[in-house]
Amino acid sequence: xxxxxxxxxxxxxxxxxxxxxxWHTTSYSHATRLPLPxxxxxxxxxxxxxxxxxxxxxxxxxxxxxxxxxxxxEFTDGNGEVELRLDIGKLGIxxxxxxxxxxxxxxxxxxxxxxxTLRTLMNVTTLFDRVKSSETIWFxxxxxxxxxxxxxxxxxxxxxxxxxxxxxxxxxxxxLTGISIHIVGDSTDINELVAKEIAEGIxxxxxxxxxxxxxxxxxxxxxxxxxxxxDNVAEAECVVLESLSTHVRTxxxxxxxxxxxxxxxxxxxxxxxxxxxxLSVSDAGDEASAKEEARRSVSSGTxxxxxxxxxxxxxxxxxxxxxxxAQGCLVALKxxxxxxxxxxxxxxxxxxxxxxGDWPNIGPPGWDPESDxxxxx
Numbered sequence: 588x589x590x591x592x593x594x595x596x597x598x599x600x601x602x603x604x605x606x607x608x609x610w611h612t613t614s615y616s617h618a619t620r621l622p623l624p625x626x627x628x629x630x631x632x633x634x635x636x637x638x639x640x641x642x643x644x645x646x647x648x649x650x651x652x653x654x655x656x657x658x659x660x661e662f663t664d665g666n667g668e669v670e671l672r673l674d675i676g677k678l679g680i681x682x683x684x685x686x687x688x689x690x691x692x693x694x695x696x697x698x699x700x701x702x703x704t705l706r707t708l709m710n711v712t713t714l715f716d717r718v719k720s721s722e723t724i725w726f727x728x729x730x731x732x733x734x735x736x737x738x739x740x741x742x743x744x745x746x747x748x749x750x751x752x753x754x755x756x757x758x759x760x761x762x763l764t765g766i767s768i769h770i771v772g773d774s775t776d777i778n779e780l781v782a783k784e785i786a787e788g789i790x791x792x793x794x795x796x797x798x799x800x801x802x803x804x805x806x807x808x809x810x811x812x813x814x815x816x817x818d819n820v821a822e823a824e825c826v827v828l829e830s831l832s833t834h835v836r837t838x839x840x841x842x843x844x845x846x847x848x849x850x851x852x853x854x855x856x857x858x859x860x861x862x863x864x865x866l867s868v869s870d871a872g873d874e875a876s877a878k879e880e881a882r883r884s885v886s887s888g889t890x891x892x893x894x895x896x897x898x899x900x901x902x903x904x905x906x907x908x909x910x911x912x913a914q915g916c917l918v919a920l921k922x923x924x925x926x927x928x929x930x931x932x933x934x935x936x937x938x939x940x941x942x943x944g945d946w947p948n949i950g951p952p953g954w955d956p957e958s959d960x961x962x963x964x
Contacts, residue, residue: 658708662748667741669718671748673708675699676730683727688734690720695748697734708732713750715758716740716925740925752910755917756788762924764931765835767791769828769858770916771849771892772866775808775842777904777912781866782840784913791836796827796847803827808846817845824848828857832942837861852891859946860938862923864916865895869902877902896930897923 661672678701680686685700697709717739725734738745746757768791770782779795786793797808800823804811811820824841825848831839839861841847848854849863867884871877877900885893897919899912924930937946943956 660709660748662745664745667738669736669738669745669748671709671732671734671736672728673697673732673734674730675708675727675732678706680727686725686727686732688723688725690718690723690736692717692720692739695734695736697732699732711749714748715745715750715754716743716921743925750918752788752914755914755921756790759917759921760789762921762931763789763862764935766931766934767831767834767837767839767861768916768920769839769841769849769861769863770866771841771843771847771858771863771895773844773868774866774904775840775844775846777866777901778843779840780906780909781864781913781916782838784909785916786838788913788917789838791838792834793840794831794834794837795840796824796831797840797842799827800824800842808842812846820846821848821851821854825854825857828860829942832857832860832938850891852894855891855894855946856944857942858894860934860942862897862920862934863895864897864899864920865892866899866901866912867892868904869900871900871902896920 659674661670663670675686678699680699680701687696687698687700687705689696689698693714695709695711695714696707698705698707700706714736719737719739722737723735725732727733744758744761745754747754768782768785770778770785772778775797779797782795783793785791800811800820801807804823808820811823820842824846828839828841828848831837841849841858844850849858867881869877869880871880881898881900884890885898887893897916899915899919901912933947933949937949940949940952943950943954945954945956
């Protein structure tokens with residue numbers, strides 16, 4: 588099961604494999620204003636467009652944040668509240684004194700005494716979003732138990748009661764508003780697996796910069812590195828990211844390690860056009876240590892990946908847990924966009940102005956990134 592909490596200053600999730608995955612999330616942003624060099628061979632790469640043919644994900648069971656309930660329920664969302672209706676007619680409940688509804692901001696436990704036995708009707712350990720627990724109302728309507736929960740984020744539509752993979756993939760798109768997602772980190776393979784899983788879940792187009800580069804040059808990344816060096820590969824990937832920066836609803840897997848543009852401080856100009864997720868393998872032994880490790884990485888600024896909007900800490904890696912990691916990414920992105928409701932619009936503005944490198948302090952139209960003057964805030 589996934590344990591989630593929010594803290595200030597960064598977004599970080601931590602997961603240990605193959606043990607049960609857990610995540611910890613928070614949020615941050617950074618600026619970079621360095622212009623991108625424009626090599627003569629850039630046109631062949633700019634012409635590359637993301638084909639819609641790379642999605643080959645085998646189905647797996649959902650990594651739900653809450654256990655499945657044993658009793659049927661109806662769920663509705665509207666007018667700043669959500670409503671649950673549980674069928675209890677066959678339980679022989681004699682009065683409301685036999686029903687126990689325990690609610691806090693992010694969980695709900697419903698139990699009922701039937702035939703002298705206290706039965707759990709619903710146990711959701713992580714609600715889709717926060718509720719005002721003190722304003723919970725419940726009552727028995729003929730053969731149904733009705734529970735009304737007041738939402739904290741009244742405009743946020745809940746697909747279901749819990750923060751499951753199905754709910755997240757259905758509900759996150761209203762917060763992303765079409766803005767693309769960039770997956771960065773030390774491993775190209777991990778970046779690609781997680782990007783494809785997220786793309787399949789939310790209905791976005793999966794894109795792998797490695798495939799675009801190899802298609803445009805007709806040689807493998809390893810061969811390219813051996814003959815022309817890692818700097819040349821990173822520069823070429825940056826040109827591909829420039830081409831992709833105007834696309835919407837894509838999940839882009841970037842090159843990992845020192846091969847990619849994301850590992851260089853001066854190559855983030857176009858990565859800022861989308862929500863960036865840093866997949867970072869951690870040596871931490873528990874969630875608290877992983878969170879502290881992420882904070883140190885961000886505050887020290889010693890690695891370019893720290894520019895990312897979201898950090899997902901992995902306590903190891905196994906492809907079997909790709910969906911669990913993808914779910915952690917969506918949880919963190921949901922919290923990030925709810926914490927700053929203007930962030931998606933700001934990303935869109937940054938793209939419309941040409942991704943000039945003035946993130947997050949976007950200058951006015953006409954600002955010249957080649958000039959020495961900083962953009963106006």
